[in-house]
Amino acid sequence: MIGGYDTAAIRVLWWRDLVRFFRQPSRLVGALAQPILFWGIIGSGMSATFRIPGSGEGYLRYFYPGVVLMVVLFAAIFTTLSVIEDRHAGFLQAVLAGPASRGAVVVGKVLGSASVALSQAALFLLLAPAAGFGLTSIDWPVLVAALALAAVGLAAMGFTVAWLVDNVQGYHAIQMTLLVPLWIVSGAMFPMSPDHPVLATVMRLNPVAYAVSATRRALGGPDAPGALPGSTARDLLVLVAFAAVHLAIAVLAARRNGARR
Numbered sequence: 085m086i087g088g089y090d091t092a093a094i095r096v097l098w099w100r101d102l103v104r105f106f107r108q109p110s111r112l113v114g115a116l117a118q119p120i121l122f123w124g125i126i127g128s129g130m131s132a133t134f135r136i137p138g139s140g141e142g143y144l145r146y147f148y149p150g151v152v153l154m155v156v157l158f159a160a161i162f163t164t165l166s167v168i169e170d171r172h173a174g175f176l177q178a179v180l181a182g183p184a185s186r187g188a189v190v191v192g193k194v195l196g197s198a199s200v201a202l203s204q205a206a207l208f209l210l211l212a213p214a215a216g217f218g219l220t221s222i223d224w225p226v227l228v229a230a231l232a233l234a235a236v237g238l239a240a241m242g243f244t245v246a247w248l249v250d251n252v253q254g255y256h257a258i259q260m261t262l263l264v265p266l267w268i269v270s271g272a273m274f275p276m277s278p279d280h281p282v283l284a285t286v287m288r289l290n291p292v293a294y295a296v297s298a299t300r301r302a303l304g305g306p307d308a309p310g311a312l313p314g315s316t317a318r319d320l321l322v323l324v325a326f327a328a329v330h331l332a333i334a335v336l337a338a339r340r341n342g343a344r345r
Contacts, residue, residue: 093184097192098199101163105200115155115204120211123151126273141309148215149299149310150272153292155208156235157267159201161259164242167193168252186338190243194331197239198232205231217303226316227302233323234295238263240330244337266292275310288312291326294319 105111127144134143170176179189209227212219242259249255269286270293276284287293297312298319306316 089183090185090188093179093182093188094192094195097179097189098196101166101193101196102199102203104166105163105203112207115159116207119151119155119208122154123147142216145216145304146275146310147273148212148217149303150267150270150296152205152208152231152299153234153270153272153296154267155205156201156231156295157238157263157292159204160197160235160238160242161256161263163197163200164193164239164246165252165255166197167243167246168250168255171250187335190240190331190334190338194236194239194243194334197242198235201235201239202228202231205235212303223302226298226320229320230295230298230302230323233320233327234292237291237323237327237330240327240334243334244330247334247337266290269293270296271310271312272296276312291322294322294326298323 123144127147130143130147134146167176170179176189180186212222241263245258245262246255249258269283270290271287272292276287276293293312297310297314298316300308300311301316301319312319
């Protein structure tokens with residue numbers, strides 16, 4: 085059961101992260117400028133040589149869903165960094181000393197980080213027509229569900245690392261070593277090739293690959309090039325499990341290591 089103190093803590097922590105993001109214009113500009121440059125430079129460079137067998141889809145269109153997930157992933161990394169900053173500033177200790185449970189603290193921070201990630205993704209999605217995706221043809225319920233579940237799972241992973249690591253440098257080192265390879269081996273940049281069974285197996289075990297696949301289907305239809313074999317429902321079920329498991333791990337980490345913080 086979630087009590088009144090837990091609900092209040094969740095709401096305050098969630099709202100605090102959102103306000104912090106929107107009150108920093110540089111973060112708003114960077115949230116849009118960085119993925120645009122990444123998408124435009126790499127997409128333009130690969131356009132002349134990239135071909136999907138049986139599809140005339142250009143690389144800028146193919147790469148776009150992958151960059152949407154990249155926005156969510158990096159937002160989750162940088163937003164959960166505030167766990168370390170809040171601990172050093174004494175804010176986190178004040179929250180933990182209050183009547184709210186540690187689980188509520190986890191949920192509040194994860195929801196705040198996920199909401200910031202979704203806000204940044206929403207800004208980048210305004211460019212969907214430039215990639216060849218009509219705003220009216222997008223399956224918005226599937227897209228929102230896929231991005232929200234991926235954001236919660238990635239934010240929960242970030243929270244766990246930030247809770248266990250007490251310095252910014254170590255946090256970035258672990259996150260870049262852990263999450264960036266998950267994005268690279270997700271089909272975000274290149275489709276899965278049956279000629280490389282090991283890589284194909286790794287991709288099928290990678291939860292981020294299912295987020296990319298669901299995003300492709302939401303933007304380009306059920307048979308979108310580059311989507312994993314299977315269905316949208318399967319992709320979303322995997323993402324539900326991903327978000328639930330990592331949220332549970334984050335709560336467990338907070339409870340087991342809370343006495344030392």
